[in-house]
Amino acid sequence: MTNRLRNNLKLCEVSDASMILSGPVSARGQNAVHILVEEIERRTGIRLSVLESVPNDQLPLISIKMVNSSSSPAYGREGYQIRISQSNGRRLIEIEAADDRGILYGVGKLLRIMVLTRNKIEVPTDVDLAETPHFSLRGHQLGYRPKTNAYDAWTPEIYSQYIRELALFGTNSIELVPPITDDERTGPLMKYDPLFMMRHVSEVCDAMDLDVWIWYPNMGSPDNWYPATGNDEEFMKPEYLKRQLEEREEIFSSMKRIDHILVPGGDPGALNAQDLFDFMAMEAELLNKYHPNAKLWVSPQAFNPTDEWLDTFYTNVRKEPAWLAGVAFAPWEKHSLPELRRLIPEGMKIRNYPDITHTIxxxxxxxxxxTAFAMTHSRECINPRPMAMKHIHNLLKDEGIVGSLTYSEGINDDVNKFVWSGQDWNPDTPVLETLREYARFLIHPDVEYGVANGLLALERNFEGPMITNRQISHTLNHWRKMESRVDEQVLQNYRFEMGLLRAYYDAYVQRRLIHEQELEQRAMDVLYRANETGIMPAMEQAEETLNRKYSQPVCTDYREKCLDLADRLFAHIGAQLTVSKHQGVSITRGAFVEAIDTPLNDMAYLLSAFQVIRSMEEELARKEALDAIIYRTDPGEGGFYTNFAADQSLLRVEIAHEWKEDPGYLNTALIRHNPGLLETAYSILNGSNSHTLLSRETCNRILPGLTSPPLAWISNLSSYYSAPIKVTYSNLDSRSSYTLQVMGLWGGRVDMLLNGKSTADNRITHRGLMETFEVTPDMIPDGKLEIVWVNEESGIGPYINELWLKKDNG
Structure with a gap:
């Protein structure tokens, strides 16, 4: 037995330890011991013996003891105590708990503080630690369905191991999804029947005494998956209702364990609120037939909830039916968590259901x-956001919740899951502590600090304008240094691969952004001189310049590294980072590496314009068309142009709350992105036109026949639900008239006010598509124009891409 210092922590080697159960331990407790033996052997090659009595030698001993909760231990429900000390010449490691889960979490904490390397087991020399979880609910959703970016490729063995690892970090609940959701029942990567996998996960969870949840939406016909709330009139008809209940009975009757069902009010689904509760009562009766103690939960989430729908929803909640355990605070809810708390009965439970998987x-x-991140990383990139997760978690921790069960669509949010579990266990836990344990136990002790700091660096990559963010190159250097020093075991670890891929990918995209922005500027310089050189030669030279993206690419070694890592991640954990090779559903559904070569300038817009202009016969017509393209954003003398893809444009926007106060933007305007428009827009490079009708029509207003929009349309100023948007222009000439032109989209009951004056026009369905509005001197007597969009009814919007305020110089 040897001692050493590691990162200022004194360690003691216990490679020759054995294990003993000190008194009766239940079958689940013994399963936790089995997990301890297996996880140590997995990392060290050493299999510890489990003895029936204390040996007579002085070799290290791990003692696991279940005590009676009435003995008032120093910990509470699901808690544990770990002591490591020198006793009678022997290094003694003790885990004590009063329930099965306590034993499991004590085993998990011991594994996380151990230093486990090939042929060696080390522990801190002196530990006396007693812990009890802060929240009673600590879970994650792991749905086996095609829409996810990894889970559908998993085997039962991968599921079992991943759930085990989550449990060892304090998770006590796993949520499944049924075979029929807003998705296909099966997919090309799914090797197992979805119901089989649900049964398997249920059994795995039961063996560790983890609660089993099912997220169970009320799916009508596909036309009613994402409609206006409350218009599904088919669902409650007898024949359809019979099919829905039969489907649920097949699932409920076949699963070993179900503790809770969460029913979303929408997203997807479209029942009116009364039908929702009437059906849940039927569902609860059926559920309790097979799982007598199981309860239902409900969320008021919906994309466009009317006031009537919400009133009916909360009226039913306040009736407190016996089958209803609580309400979930979920994505796409109109009310904040404190507002939700006030709307429901005082004693009713609230489950937090945070989205930790999406970036936009x-x-x-x-x-x-x-915008460059949105275009290339899209909605489900590998997204470690540890500091943001801690902040969001702790902002809500004192609002009367029982804990959290997170929304996840795959492996991309792996770090966020472990950080969230750590905060659910103890909101005071420093993020760095969780990341060190994550790296030490799940990757390798030698990269404990390197990976922990590397993950924090990846989060900082997201800050500010990409083109000037020096952190991105520092982050890559950090990960490359680790890459050059670690052995093959670490290089083949999928968690290390995910961080390494993001580091290379961010750096590659940044280098492309710099290169392609410069190419665009050079092309524009040529086009500005077209009157001297001729329109056709100028376009030919500009096109050749833009195509240097392909003929003179930058950092091709970074690109190849990213593609190689994508292949390795598909092989190691089923991550579907591309559509074309790894069968991901879409770029916005995790296959973000498919966007690795997406142009980061207005190349597609310009090439589309060139194609139109070349078809013109008259040079004057060509000149006028080219001027419309290259001077598109020019507001004229004394005018203003605002593009909400540009960071500085927010200077005109009233920010009601800082991000730290309102990270969910329930009461604050925000910048949103639509890379889905980009996917279709850039398909013209492959000879395909697949724009929506609105996009095509609006492109025609720039130049008839134009098929690709400018990049400015990818990002927009928007709001969720009823948060107003205000943009202010000051120092205007109060004696002059102006024309306000808006590129955006709104409709319904959204109104735009110009210094308080409504611009509503019920004759126009879609507003803002290059629409113009007159601003007269009497409207701006003080030289100030406030443009405000207000949403009179629940719903999302508007979307504002660009504003021109053009002065009438006549």
């Missing part, structure tokens, strides 16, 4: 994310 168009989007 989500409950907690990345704050002011650069």
């Amino acid at each position: 168009n989500s409950q907690y989007p990345v704050h002011n994310w650069d």
Whole structure:
């Protein structure tokens, strides 16, 4: 037995230890011991013996003891105590708990503080630690369905191991999804029947005494998956209702364990609120037939909830039916968590259901994310956001919740799951402590600090404009240094591979952004001189310049590294990072590496324009068309142009709350992104036109026949639900008239006010598509124009891409 210092921590080697159960331990407790033996052997090659009595030697001993809760231990429910000390010449490691889960979590904590390397087991020399979880609910959703970016490729063995690892970090609940959701029942990567996998996960969870949840939406016909709330009139008809209940009975009757069902009010689904509760009562009766103690939960989430729908929803909640355990605070809810608390009975439980998997168009989007990130990383990239996760978690921790069960669509949010579990266990836990344990136990002790700091660095990559973010190159250097020093075991670890891929990918995209922005500027310089050189030669030279993206690419070694890592991650954990090779559903559904070569300038817009202009016969017509393209954003003398893809444009926007106060943007305007428009827009490079009708029509307003929009349309100023948007222009000439032109989209009951004056026009369905509005001197007597969009009814919007305020110089 030897001692050494490691990172200022004194360690003691216990490679020759054995294990003993000190008194009766239940079957689940013994399963936890089995996990301890297996996980140590997995990392060290050493299999510890489990003895029936204390040996007579002085070799290290791990003692696991279940005590009676009435003995008032120093910990509470699901808690444990770990002591490591020198006793009678022997290194003694003790785990004590009063319930099965306590034994499991004590085993997990011991594994996380151990230093486990090939042929060696080390522990801190002196530990006396007693812990009890802060929240009673600590879970994650792991749905086996095609839409996810990894889970559908998993085997039962991978599921079992992943759930075990989550449990060892304090998770006590796993949520499944049924075979029929807003998705296909099966997919090309799914090797097992979805119901079989549900049964398997249920059994795995039961063996560790983890609660089993099912997220169970009320799926009508596909036309009613994402409609206006409350218009599904088919669902409650007898024949359809019979099919829905039969489907549920097949699942409920075949699963070993179900503790809770969460029924979303929408997203997907479209029942009116009364039908929702009437059906849940039927569902609860059926559920309790097979799982007598199981309860239902409900969430008021819906994309466009009317006031009537919400009133009916909360009226039913306040009736407190016996089958209803509580309400979930979920994505796409109109009310904040404190508001939700006030709307429901005082004693009713609230489950937090945070979206930790998405970066845009989500409950907690990345704050002011650069458009280049949105275009290349999309909605489900590998997204470690440890500091943001801790902040969001702790902002809500004192609002009367019982804990959290997170929304996840795959392996991309792996770090976020472990950080969230750590905060659910103890909100005071430093993020760095969780990341060190994550790296030490799940990757390798030698990269404990390197990976922990590398993950924090990846989060900082997202901050500010990509083109000027020096952190990105520092982050890559950090990961490359680790890559050059670690052995093959670490290089083949999928968690290390995910961090390494993101580091290379961010750096590659940044280098492309710099290169392609410069190419665009050079092309524009040529086009500005077209009157001298001729329109056709100028376009030919500009096109050749833009195509240097392909003929003179930058950092091709970074690109190849990213593609190689994508292949390795598909092989190691089923991560579907591309559509074309790894069968991901889409770029926005985790296959973000498919966007690795997406142009980061207005190349597609310009090439589309060139194609139109070349078809013109008259040079004057060509000149006028080219001027419309290259001077598109020019507001004229004394005018203003605002593009909400540009960071500085927020200077005109009233920010009601800082991100730290309102990370869910329930009461604050935000920058949103639509890379889905980009996917279709850039398909013209492959000879395909697949724009929506609105996009095509609006492109025609720039230049008839134009098929690709400018990049400015990818990002927009928007709001969730009823948060107003205000943009202010000051120092205007109060004696002059102006024309306000808006590129955006709104409709329904959204109104735009110009210094308080409504611009509503019920004759126009879609507003803002290059629409113009007159601003007269009497409207701006003080030289100030406030443009405000207000949403009179629940719903999302508007979307504002660009504003021109053109002065009438006549």
